[in-house]
Amino acid sequence: MNRSKTRILLDIEETPTHYVNILPHLDNPLPPPLNPATEEPIGPEALLALFPEECVKQEVAQEKRIKMPEEVREILIRSGRPTPLQRAVGLEQKLKTPCRIYFKREDVSPTGSHKLNTAIAQAYYAQREGIERLATETGAGQWGSAVALACSYFGMEAMIYMVRISYQQKQYRGMLMRTYGAEIVPSPSDRTEFGRKINREQPDHPGTLGIAISEALEDTLSNANTKYTLGSVLNFVLLHQTVIGQETMAQLASIEETPDVMIGCVGGGSNFAGMTYPFLAESRFRDCEYIAVEPEACPSLSKGQYKYDFGDTAGMTPKLKMHTLGADFVPPKIHAGGLRYHGVAPTISALAEEGRIKPCAFNQIEVLEAGALFAKTEGIIPAPESAHAIKATIDIALEAKKRNEERVIVFNLSGHGHFDMSAYSALLDGTLNSVSS
Numbered sequence: 001m002n003r004s005k006t007r008i009l010l011d012i013e014e015t016p017t018h019y020v021n022i023l024p025h026l027d028n029p030l031p032p033p034l035n036p037a038t039e040e041p042i043g044p045e046a047l048l049a050l051f052p053e054e055c056v057k058q059e060v061a062q063e064k065r066i067k068m069p070e071e072v073r074e075i076l077i078r079s080g081r082p083t084p085l086q087r088a089v090g091l092e093q094k095l096k097t098p099c100r101i102y103f104k105r106e107d108v109s110p111t112g113s114h115k116l117n118t119a120i121a122q123a124y125y126a127q128r129e130g131i132e133r134l135a136t137e138t139g140a141g142q143w144g145s146a147v148a149l150a151c152s153y154f155g156m157e158a159m160i161y162m163v164r165i166s167y168q169q170k171q172y173r174g175m176l177m178r179t180y181g182a183e184i185v186p187s188p189s190d191r192t193e194f195g196r197k198i199n200r201e202q203p204d205h206p207g208t209l210g211i212a213i214s215e216a217l218e219d220t221l222s223n224a225n226t227k228y229t230l231g232s233v234l235n236f237v238l239l240h241q242t243v244i245g246q247e248t249m250a251q252l253a254s255i256e257e258t259p260d261v262m263i264g265c266v267g268g269g270s271n272f273a274g275m276t277y278p279f280l281a282e283s284r285f286r287d288c289e290y291i292a293v294e295p296e297a298c299p300s301l302s303k304g305q306y307k308y309d310f311g312d313t314a315g316m317t318p319k320l321k322m323h324t325l326g327a328d329f330v331p332p333k334i335h336a337g338g339l340r341y342h343g344v345a346p347t348i349s350a351l352a353e354e355g356r357i358k359p360c361a362f363n364q365i366e367v368l369e370a371g372a373l374f375a376k377t378e379g380i381i382p383a384p385e386s387a388h389a390i391k392a393t394i395d396i397a398l399e400a401k402k403r404n405e406e407r408v409i410v411f412n413l414s415g416h417g418h419f420d421m422s423a424y425s426a427l428l429d430g431t432l433n434s435v436s437s
């Protein structure tokens with residue numbers, strides 16, 4: 001029977017040709033971004049100084065499906081799409097669970113995570129509008145790596161502000177970005193007024209994503225022919241990631257499986273949305289549970305307030321209605337740098353409010369233990385971010401075992417952890433605690 005397949009592949013021709021837009025599928029219209037000075041809703045025009053026009057259009061689009069440019073699709077294919085869906089047989093056996101566990105392999109991207117899916121699209125739209133340089137921030141470095149490679153593909157310069165603690169911890173990430181041709185500085189940096197101000201006040205500041213975003217925004221607004229590029233949170237970024245869920249849907253259909261639970265880790269929300277939005281958009285998957293997994297050290301969706309807040313620390317962005325721990329919250333220096341963000345995507349917040357997705361949170365010790373178990377049973381070292389999804393998967397599979405329930409669990413393996421070995425090393429040495437690096 002088909003279900004005995006452990007590696008489910010699609011043909012290249014089955015690579016998605018469209019993106020799936022969640023906006024028309026929300027129960028209530030998404031609250032608009034606000035101008036922080038006037039508290040009035042801002043129109044999409046206000047975003048044009050920062051982002052390519054096509055991305056701004058996508059941000060507010062109401063069509064259910066949006067066509068992917070053929071050039072973008074070609075590069076996605078060259079970069080390894082469609083990615084495999086794999087059955088975690090080794091993990092199932094180890095847990096002795098009656099559940100069937102599948103994971104989507106975004107770790108096979110050349111930069112090691114799902115982030116290239118939107119980096120390629122954003123670089124394409126920017127280059128077509130005559131932009132020569134992209135500025136951005138990066139936490140753990142996966143986004144910076146994706147932007148560096150996408151800029152290289154399209155002959156553009158990449159300027160990357162990398163959160164200082166990650167810059168120090170993940171030096172190989174910096175080297176990877178430089179190999180792709182990007183320029184990279186630790187943030188807070190001396191390149192921007194905001195960075196210099198923070199460095200004067202607190203010279204050993206570890207940096208945060210919020211601060212690095214402020215620096216990249218300042219860079220964009222003060223340099224000609226530069227646009228900003230963002231790796232998560234905004235509607236158009238999540239939209240570009242829906243290739244993940246569309247492929248997963250086709251792969252599950254090919255082996256006649258229907259998911260009972262879908263799981264993803266959540267920083268800003270892009271890999272979770274990419275995996276789940278195509279399913280959330282279809283009423284036939286209404287009975288599926290959608291679980292968003294966060295670090296206990298930065299529980300925006302589980303513990304944050306649902307209110308208007310800035311996306312960055314300097315207060316330069318429009319205010320977004322989202323679950324937030326506060327724009328000035330400095331998350332503990334956990335290894336899952338990609339999850340150290342004070343807020344979460346407005347559409348994820350809205351779906352959580354509607355009760356359609358459920359948040360949960362774990363500490364990094366139990367998370368990395370789950371990651372190490374996955375490495376031993378499946379051979380793949382997961383990114384500490386992705387290991388959050390694995391921890392939730394294991395708990396659900398063990399819970400189902402008690403009731404002898406054969407559930408179909410699908411999680412997104414958002415990236416590999418080859419540049420995160422210091423996290424696993426700390427776990428093995430017994431020096432890991434729940435909040436530090």
Ligand SMILES: *Cc1c(COP(=O)(O)O)cnc(C)c1O
Nearest residue numbers: 142232267268269270271385415
């Ligand atoms: C960036 C990143 C995340 C967190 O970002 P989301 O936008 O929430 O997906 C998770 N996993 C990996 C591997 C990442 O690179």
